[in-house]
Amino acid sequence: MLLQDTITAIATPFGTAGVGIIRVSGTKAFEIARCIFQPAHANCPWETHHLYHGDIISADGKTILDEALVSFMKQPHSFTGEDVLEINCHGNPLIMKAILTELVVLGCRLAGPGEFSERAFFNNRIDLSQAEALASMIAAKSAKACAIGLAQLKGSLTKEIDNLRTLLIDALAMIEATIDFTDDVAEGVIPQLPPQIALAAQRLQSLLASYRAAKIYTEGINVVITGKPNVGKSSLLNTLTGKKKAIVTDIPGTTRDLITDMINIRGVPVNLVDTAGIREPKDAIEKEGIKLVWENLANADVVIILLDGSKPLTVEDKEILQKNKNGNILIAINKTDLPPAWETRTIAGLLPQEGKILNISAKFGTGLEELKNIIVDSCLSVISIDAGDAMITNMRHKMALEKALTNILTAKNNILNGMSPEFTAFDLREALDNLDEITGRKINDEILDKIFSSFCIGK
Ligand SMILES: Nc1nc2c(ncn2[C@@H]2O[C@H](COP(=O)(O)OP(=O)(O)OP(=O)(O)O)[C@@H](O)[C@H]2O)c(=O)[nH]1
Ligand SMILES: [Mg+2]
Known part of the structure; x- marks a missing residue:
């Protein structure tokens, strides 16, 4: 384990900015601070969690590299739980690189991705789910996703996992008491179903249900726009x-590839995909483009x-309406700024399932506010979430919770089927192990390395 050495990294994004922050964490942080920082006031008290003004100097003390504000956080009350030095210097990559070089001369090692968070985890400052929340908060694409990440960082998920553990440990204690009792006194006693088991299953189910809602805010809604050419x-x-x-032209078949962009609708990131018009392809390129459309339609959250409301419907329109298997369809009748060539009721019987119908003009922007609202509402309609509630956004957490739920339901069935309590105890212990994977209480090093190496450097 590389926790013994002192690490350093630039914590702010690469590029030019007013201020850039360099972090140092480890046993030598304070010693290094005294070498690299010359306080403006001779009697600097070097108190923890105070900000001092002064110069950053080279390791040999001969050159001033920058004027900076420096803070020192004494362990264990720092982000990593180790001694931490933070240098707020000027945000020029040349200056920051020069300071970093001197820090290495003074004994620091350049940190790898996520190493600060990894240390915070190993020093019990945060659990694994909180470290992951931090990473997702940094990468969040909407305000709500930030709020969810922050709630998790503050321990909303950790607390719920603790509640679930308590329920399972209580249930396990009851079951294990039966095992002892069976051994010592009367063989064949069938244990009662501890009420904690049903309660834990219920709480796990609602935590799992939060995944879909939270995913909308964290990953966004995928919307594919389809239709015949033009x-x-x-x-x-x-x-x-x-x-x-x-590219927009009046030549049918203009778009060949998928063209994507992201917009934000009421705090929800929405990934829009423009596609090739569907028709009998005229060449190999168009054929590939249309193949891509069908593949994307199946996976879209909204189609x-x-x-075209200004021209009569064709067989292509009808085919697109009928062949679409996606459950969340919105039909937009475009070019309604022009005189209509057909009536809305014409398409009523053409859809395999219900879809909303809306009149728009893409060219003039008419009806697009309503279209945007329908996109988001159709995905949020079944969901009401409060970012403060415990919720999951991470696939790894979801999979561990699903496994825990299966364990609990198996445990419940074992009891109901009158099986020996040892089986139930085994399943409950497995459920606990699966919950512990989320917080990192029990997890193998390989998974840990994989998780932290996906973080950014300096975090
Ligand atoms: N009057 C009117 N014209 C529109 C409207 N929307 C698009 N057009 C015109 O219709 C033509 C085709 O528009 P595109 O956006 O290129 O159509 P497309 O569906 O992407 O076509 P392909 O890429 O060929 O599949 C262009 O001349 C647009 O200016 C609208 O709302 N009203
Ligand atoms: Mg196009």
């Missing part, structure tokens, strides 16, 4: 994003089927 798909993408992202 109906205005690319125009819709451009108007929704406010950019000239896709917008665009129809």
